[in-house]
Amino acid sequence: MNVTVIGTGYVGLVTGACLAHFGLDVTCADLDAGKIQKLRQGLIPIYEPGLEEVVSRNVQAGRLRFTEDVAAAIPDAEVVFLAVGTPPLPDGSADMRYVFGAVQTISEGHRRYQVIVTKSTVPVGTGAKIEALMAERHPRDSFSVVSNPEFLREGSAVADFMRPERIVVGCDDPKALEIMRRLYKPQTDQSIQMLTTNRVTAELIKYASNAFLAVKISFINEVSRLCEEVGADVMDVARGMGMDSRIGPRFLHPGPGYGGSCFPKDTRALLDVARARKVGLRVVDAAVAANEDQIQRALNKIQKAFGIIAGARVALLGLAFKSDTDDIRESPAMKIAGALLDAGAVVRAFDPAAAENAAAVLPALAFAKDPYDAAAGSDGVVVATEWNEFKRLDLQRLKASLKTPLIVDLRNLYDPREIREAGFTYVSVGRP
Ligand code: NAD
Numbered sequence: 001m002n003v004t005v006i007g008t009g010y011v012g013l014v015t016g017a018c019l020a021h022f023g024l025d026v027t028c029a030d031l032d033a034g035k036i037q038k039l040r041q042g043l044i045p046i047y048e049p050g051l052e053e054v055v056s057r058n059v060q061a062g063r064l065r066f067t068e069d070v071a072a073a074i075p076d077a078e079v080v081f082l083a084v085g086t087p088p089l090p091d092g093s094a095d096m097r098y099v100f101g102a103v104q105t106i107s108e109g110h111r112r113y114q115v116i117v118t119k120s121t122v123p124v125g126t127g128a129k130i131e132a133l134m135a136e137r138h139p140r141d142s143f144s145v146v147s148n149p150e151f152l153r154e155g156s157a158v159a160d161f162m163r164p165e166r167i168v169v170g171c172d173d174p175k176a177l178e179i180m181r182r183l184y185k186p187q188t189d190q191s192i193q194m195l196t197t198n199r200v201t202a203e204l205i206k207y208a209s210n211a212f213l214a215v216k217i218s219f220i221n222e223v224s225r226l227c228e229e230v231g232a233d234v235m236d237v238a239r240g241m242g243m244d245s246r247i248g249p250r251f252l253h254p255g256p257g258y259g260g261s262c263f264p265k266d267t268r269a270l271l272d273v274a275r276a277r278k279v280g281l282r283v284v285d286a287a288v289a290a291n292e293d294q295i296q297r298a299l300n301k302i303q304k305a306f307g308i309i310a311g312a313r314v315a316l317l318g319l320a321f322k323s324d325t326d327d328i329r330e331s332p333a334m335k336i337a338g339a340l341l342d343a344g345a346v347v348r349a350f351d352p353a354a355a356e357n358a359a360a361v362l363p364a365l366a367f368a369k370d371p372y373d374a375a376a377g378s379d380g381v382v383v384a385t386e387w388n389e390f391k392r393l394d395l396q397r398l399k400a401s402l403k404t405p406l407i408v409d410l411r412n413l414y415d416p417r418e419i420r421e422a423g424f425t426y427v428s429v430g431r432p
Helices: 010-021 033-040 051-060 097-109 126-135 157-162 174-183 199-230 234-242 263-276 282-306 332-342 355-361 371-375 395-401 416-421
Strands: 002-006 025-029 064-067 079-082 114-118 143-147 167-170 194-197 313-317 346-350 380-383 406-409 425-427
Touching: 002 010, 002 097, 010 025, 010 051, 010 064, 010 079, 010 157, 033 064, 051 064, 051 157, 079 097, 097 114, 097 126, 114 126, 114 174, 126 143, 126 199, 143 167, 143 174, 143 199, 167 199, 194 199, 199 234, 199 263, 199 282, 263 282, 282 332, 282 380, 282 406, 282 425, 313 332, 313 371, 332 346, 332 355, 346 355, 346 371, 371 380, 371 395, 416 425
Parallel strands: 002 025, 002 079, 025 064, 079 114, 114 143, 167 194, 313 346, 313 380, 380 406, 406 425
Antiparallel strands: none
């Protein structure tokens, strides 16, 4: 089966490489010629564990190729995936120009029956709009538009794509559904469940899932605030809640608020969709507001711990929005870095993967080669991303590097007793 994936970012590249791994003939197309050039040289433009190997193996096997000529990749494809970005506009709605731009290209190159599959996260009703756009130039029976939202997580994207917890296919056309079943047969043969729904339902499943996870995070973040007031330990509260199988332990980790390229934008876009239909989503609304408060609370914690920020030397551990990625979009760590710089602090940061992306956005940041180098001569450490390698620092070495033994741990990575016994002043989230 010939497949074209339009958009070769975190989702498109993983989708293309993994579909090739499952034996399909895949062309990954992107307008960003620099990205395509890198990929042709065997370089992976993003940090994603395990991706390089899948890409190189499938390129060598002749099943995966890259092109910046998006139009040329359309005519022969039986299935075209849309995996372009849908970033937020200032009013919170999704910016659909990349999706509709790509649909325009598909429409121009359309020659044979084709399934157009939306993998990008798009507002409810987008499938119908794509269908209408295609129908302006082509008979309705010459294409089908399917919603196949993606649930992969950056940092474990390859494994998530190969063995997802579910595959959601929203499709109103039996012929297209048959093709989607063939496409995902390697996964469904391994007992991975495929949920088939109508198209608009699939579109909503994605937004509803991300909004629910955002609610869970905001919920535990709010509970952490109460813990600080009453002297409870939020980690134990979360553990106790999570033992209830109706609740489950995941996404109950307090921190500086959720970030990344999905939760902030998808919650706001869902609210925008609901607003347009005059439906109130008060729970989601509150989760968004609580998240905005949480980053402010993180900044207040830092301010209180450091005293005066102007002139303070801060060692910042982590810049990515979470561990195991170089993605800094809507990263709480980046917001903290920016606010500290604005307030006149000198910030020396270390992140195992995201330094290059961060430097492009915040050129005033200084970069260290490891956590100890970041701490050298600093007035304290702020831990902003939960990288595993930050969990096992040599505390005595860290203390020796610092001017003041202070750790503000916004990810609750450490055991408070151990850190205090090592002679640090320790501030964390929702713990006595
Ligand atoms: P990204 O920014 O990493 O990649 C998007 C790519 O699309 C870019 O390389 C861009 O150059 C390219 N592009 C834009 N317009 C194009 C066009 N007309 N033709 C060809 N290429 C074009 O974005 P991403 O993180 O991969 O996200 C893509 C979509 O998937 C978004 O809707 C996002 O919400 C959704 N999603 C992302 C994740 C994630 O973890 N990143 C997870 C699930 C779903």
